[in-house]
Amino acid sequence: MRINLSVERQTALGRICKITEWGTYPGSVDIKTPAYLTYTRVGHIPNITWDVYEKELKKYLKQTQVFQLTLGSFYDSIEAINGIGMKDFCAMPKDSILHLTHHDSLKKIPANFNTTKTMALWAKAGRRSIDPTMYKKLVKACQVHSFVGLNDFDTPSEAKRKRLGKSLFRTAEWNNEMLGIKSLDGHLDGLKMKQENDIDEAPFIPLGGGFSKEYRTLTVNQMLQAPYATAFAVDLWHVSLGNVDGKEKFDLEVVKNLIGDVLMALPPEAPRLVEGAFDPSQIWNLVKLGVDLFDSSYAILLADKGQAFRIGDNYWKTGEFTVMDLKNEEFKEDMDLLYSGCECHTCKTFKRAYIKHLLDTKELLASVLLTIHNMMEFDRMFEVLRNSLAIES
Numbered sequence: 001m002r003i004n005l006s007v008e009r010q011t012a013l014g015r016i017c018k019i020t021e022w023g024t025y026p027g028s029v030d031i032k033t034p035a036y037l038t039y040t041r042v043g044h045i046p047n048i049t050w051d052v053y054e055k056e057l058k059k060y061l062k063q064t065q066v067f068q069l070t071l072g073s074f075y076d077s078i079e080a081i082n083g084i085g086m087k088d089f090c091a092m093p094k095d096s097i098l099h100l101t102h103h104d105s106l107k108k109i110p111a112n113f114n115t116t117k118t119m120a121l122w123a124k125a126g127r128r129s130i131d132p133t134m135y136k137k138l139v140k141a142c143q144v145h146s147f148v149g150l151n152d153f154d155t156p157s158e159a160k161r162k163r164l165g166k167s168l169f170r171t172a173e174w175n176n177e178m179l180g181i182k183s184l185d186g187h188l189d190g191l192k193m194k195q196e197n198d199i200d201e202a203p204f205i206p207l208g209g210g211f212s213k214e215y216r217t218l219t220v221n222q223m224l225q226a227p228y229a230t231a232f233a234v235d236l237w238h239v240s241l242g243n244v245d246g247k248e249k250f251d252l253e254v255v256k257n258l259i260g261d262v263l264m265a266l267p268p269e270a271p272r273l274v275e276g277a278f279d280p281s282q283i284w285n286l287v288k289l290g291v292d293l294f295d296s297s298y299a300i301l302l303a304d305k306g307q308a309f310r311i312g313d314n315y316w317k318t319g320e321f322t323v324m325d326l327k328n329e330e331f332k333e334d335m336d337l338l339y340s341g342c343e344c345h346t347c348k349t350f351k352r353a354y355i356k357h358l359l360d361t362k363e364l365l366a367s368v369l370l371t372i373h374n375m376m377e378f379d380r381m382f383e384v385l386r387n388s389l390a391i392e393s
């Protein structure tokens with residue numbers, strides 16, 4: 001099963017696509033891209049319950065929700081999850097579309113623990129090592145509709161050619177082993193052996209290569225040969241705002257150089273996902289380069305820091321946005337609503353000074369209110385992008 005995507009418009013600011021099927025999700029879906037996957041931790045949107053989601057968020061959100069499950073955040077409970085799936089285990093909304101990814105992008109992701117046979121995963125109780133056989137079982141146990149393939153992601157800017165080569169080799173081998181095609185020997189094409197493939201859930205194949213344009217190109221060329229590679233996850237962990245070891249600043253020219261040609265090389269109908277926390281301007285630039293799907297961890301990253309964001313009036317043209325840090329003293333007596341133009345529950349009800357007071361007194365309600373606003377704004381940002389791509393040339 002695949003993610004069924006068709007391109008509706010290609011413009012200088014990015015592309016607008018329509019997704020009508022999402023892996024093994026029964027029935028059709030209606031998702032316009034650019035879009036986001038809703039970041040979850042331990043099977044819920046951080047800081048809010050599913051009840052609050054239903055009452056204060058869901059009815060206002062413009063896009064169909066696809067929930068991004070972060071394996072590291074709930075791996076320790078996998079025994080309990082096996083048999084009932086994540087949706088029932090976490091009391092998620094019925095009809096939830098579920099996507100599985102490895103890392104919790106806002107938690108620390110240490111370097112140097114992947115091996116030839118296994119990818120390191122960081123769970124609450126420490127490091128776990130996942131091999132293709134285990135990962136297949138995990139995808140089944142969680143009862144998701146899509147997932148990101150295993151990825152030897154440890155390729156910071158100082159990674160040498162040898163390490164980059166190893167990363168490409170391991171990632172290709174792991175995905176081949178899991179997804180059913182086993183090549184006995186690279187130069188004995190006639191001897192390619194097909195295994196029984198019992199994974200119906202749609203894989204997003206990782207496209208790594210670190211900070212080397214050469215290895216980015218080698219990776220995409222290699223992965224495109226795999227028959228199961230119909231959707232892709234472009235690996236930009238090391239320039240995301242999360243907490244991966246070896247993290248670097250997001251330098252647009254560097255990113256363009258690394259992934260511009262990679263995105264051009266992909267078939268038009270292949271969905272392109274970039275996971276991790278990216279700010280509105282970075283997302284605007286990645287959309288321009290041809291990325292379709294993101295995740296909403298940025299909204300939570302800010303809420304956890306006591307911050308709210310708002311995109312500018314010209315966001316669609318320039319990527320501009322502002323961040324309000326509610327911990328600042330200037331808000332102590334500010335009786336304005338959080339953002340007067342926003343329609344969310346928080347902005348319609350609560351004053352800046354009150355949110356600052358909640359933060360000062362370490363009341364959990366502060367994170368709840370900021371999560372509601374940031375999620376609404378994140379959703380609106382994508383709607384603005386889609387609307388502008390629909391009319392601009």
Ligand SMILES: [Zn+2]
Nearest residue numbers: 342344347373
């Ligand atoms: Zn708001």
